[in-house]
Amino acid sequence: DAGVIQSPRHEVTEMGQEVTLRCKPISGHNSLFWYRQTMMRGLELLIYFNNNVPIDDSGMPEDRFSAKMPNASFSTLKIQPSEPRDSAVYFCASSPAYEQYFGPGTRLTVT
Amino acid sequence: DAKTTQPTSMDCAEGRAANLPCNHSTISGNEYVYWYRQIHSQGPQYIIHGLKNNETNEMASLIITEDRKSSTLILPHATLRDTAVYYCIANSGGSNYKLTFGKGTLLTVNP
Numbered sequence: 589d590a591g592v593i594q595s596p597r598h599e600v601t602e603m604g605q606e607v608t609l610r611c612k613p614i615s616g617h618n619s620l621f622w623y624r625q626t627m628m629r630g631l632e633l634l635i636y637f638n639n640n641v642p643i644d645d646s647g648m649p650e651d652r653f654s655a656k657m658p659n660a661s662f663s664t665l666k667i668q669p670s671e672p673r674d675s676a677v678y679f680c681a682s683s684p685a686y687e688q689y690f691g692p693g694t695r696l697t698v699t
Numbered sequence: 700d701a702k703t704t705q706p707t708s709m710d711c712a713e714g715r716a717a718n719l720p721c722n723h724s725t726i727s728g729n730e731y732v733y734w735y736r737q738i739h740s741q742g743p744q745y746i747i748h749g750l751k752n753n754e755t756n757e758m759a760s761l762i763i764t765e766d767r768k769s770s771t772l773i774l775p776h777a778t779l780r781d782t783a784v785y786y787c788i789a790n791s792g793g794s795n796y797k798l799t800f801g802k803g804t805l806l807t808v809n810p
């Protein structure tokens with residue numbers, strides 16, 4: 589199994605631009621998570637999907653952030669408009685039940 | 700999640716066993732002990748989890764005290780590639796999906 593796949597691995601954009609991060613979970617896993625990691629705040633859960641349905645989005649910072657999971661094999665996290673404080677590493681993880689398997693992350697830099 | 704306490708850092712010689720302690724004195728009966736690690740610039744990696752009994756897999760062993768107030772992760776033959784931040788997390792798993800990543804223990808394996 590290839591594991592959780594994320595794209596792009598690095599993204600540099602200017603403030604105000606739209607950013608879309610992509611995730612392909614491990615086949616057969618029914619839960620998907622989006623996390624954000626910064627030096628200041630550590631690793632934070634943004635949103636959790638179960639069977640493609642958003643269950644908890646309380647960690648999404650504000651309305652500029654949105655996430656979708658149109659099917660079991662694909663999810664997106666969109667930031668519109670992006671701001672410099674959104675700069676972070678964004679991880680996607682999937683889970684079959686208890687343990688979570690993380691992707692390699694997308695390093696986002698907003699200038 | 701029950702609060703966990705880990706040392707900030709530890710050193711280990713290559714080829715020797717690395718024993719990483721974790722205190723979780725307020726753990727409840729339905730909470731598992733999970734261990735994850737994060738190698739620099741990579742996503743967190745699931746290692747092992749357990750409830751009451753000791754567990755072993757291809758990566759590590761988990762020893763949980765009989766009162767469940769503490770545990771030890773054992774890497775039997777540490778290599779340089781095991782240098783990482785190790786996180787101990789108490790979580791009931793399943794529908795309780797929110798993993799709380801603290802600061803963890805930075806394990807440095809020295810040649």
